[in-house]
Amino acid sequence: MGVGIIGCGNISGAYIKASRSFPVLDIRAVADLRPEVAAARAAEHGLVAKPIGALLSDPSIDLVINLTIPRAHVEVGLRALAAGKHVYSEKPLGIAFAEGKRLIDAAAAAGLRVGSAPDTFLGGAHQTARQLIDKGAIGQPIGGTAFFMCPGHESWHPDPAFYYDFGGGPMLDMGPYYITDLVNLLGPVARVSGMTSMARRERTITSAPRKEQVMPVHVPTHVSGSLRFANGAIVQIAMSFDVAGHNHLPLEIYGTEASLIVPDPNNFGGEVKLKRPGSDWEDETVALPYADGNYRSLGVADMAHGILADRPHRASGALALHVLEVMEAFDKSSRTGQVVEMTTTVERPAPIAQSLVNGRIG
Incomplete structure (x- = not known):
């Protein structure tokens, strides 16, 4: 194509x-x-x-x-x-x-x-986590946590101002990775409760070539709240450009039978671990495709194959629109003090294994 x-x-x-x-x-x-x-x-x-x-x-x-x-x-x-x-x-x-x-x-x-995008949920690690949930390894999903917190992008990005302009901020920047993967794992979100804050009205760039330039901040830089999924699971989430460091794992999913560690949804690979009552964390990582590198184009390739074969593609507009509504709801909930009900829903994307040919997307 x-x-x-x-x-x-x-x-x-x-x-x-x-x-x-x-x-x-x-x-x-x-x-x-x-x-x-x-x-x-x-x-x-x-x-x-x-x-x-x-x-x-x-x-x-x-x-x-x-x-x-x-x-x-x-x-x-x-x-x-x-x-x-x-x-x-x-x-x-x-x-x-x-x-x-x-x-x-x-x-x-x-x-x-x-x-x-994102298409990282199609990576081998996240598809492994999906398989574990689908086969009942954690029992009934009951909750989870999702955390991305950093000091901001002005220390490394060559032109970071758009991260702090309208349409930026930690939720619209990093939230898509986390929420898309959560929908892949748990299904659609039903309602959102959120709070937001802005620690600074201006920020100084420390990366080249705009080092020492001052940027205005127009969007919340710390967002937290809860997602209630249609299946009943409740996930706590925090996205921030105001945190020096933290020890939270990116994603954890909790079920009635076990807890699941899901690796960074900004990457395609990573370790997947499962913990049952009375046991240690067990490594559940398996050698599924697209876990050993940066495959940013995997979603495009799946879309191209979907168009040519007349089948649905996974990183779809419907999925992205649902995720966008979820992300927007945090600010709306923070401003109104109300829980926000979603008007969209979406089916979980099909496991990528359904269209693998000789271990590759086809």
Whole structure:
């Protein structure tokens, strides 16, 4: 399937490298609002750089990977749909539920597909955790914890201001990894209770090339609350750019029969551990595919195969829209002091094993 990439920033290199693991993906061109950035990325990877309009009008491109900043995800996605292209967006799907729904509705009207990162839940470690839950290893799920807390991204990212602008913040930045994996493991979220805070109105960049520049902060930088899933499980969650360090594991799932450690949902691999009453933690890691590297393009490859085989793809627009509604609900709950009921639901994506051919997606 012919693929074009719009947005040649920090994450595009990982997508391009990973795409070479999937023969179904043929990157025909890259583009960026800054032509010099697209040209540099194309030269680095032996690709062709084009203006955005030329990429969208290229008949050999069937699917656009949208790697622009979050505030541009829906605008660029709508342009791709209008050009007759399927679109796969970097996370989040949009910066507000209403605009994300607009994108999904436009795709449905055009008979096209939308996909969205994250696709890390398709990695071998998270599929192992899914298998354990599905076969009843933990019994009935009753709860869990999900934690991402750090001092912020200004110490390492070359241009971190968008993390603190509208559409940024720890929930929209990192929440998609955690909540998407939780939906993969437990199913859809039914309601959300949340509280938010902003520790500082300005932050100083400590990374090159913008070192010592001061950024305004427009969004909450500490978000916490609870998710109640349709199956009854209750998960406590905290996403923060205000914490120097912590000892919480990224994800734990608790059941009536056992507890499960799920590794960092920002990665495809990691150790999966299970603890039953009266026993030590046992390593349940198995050699499932896509656990030994950074496969950011796996969701795109699954989407391409799904289009070609006329089957659902897993990192779907419906899943991303549900996750976006969940994330938006934390701020709404914090402002109103009320529990927020979800208006969307979604089926858990099918286990990736159902479309593996010789150990690879097919």
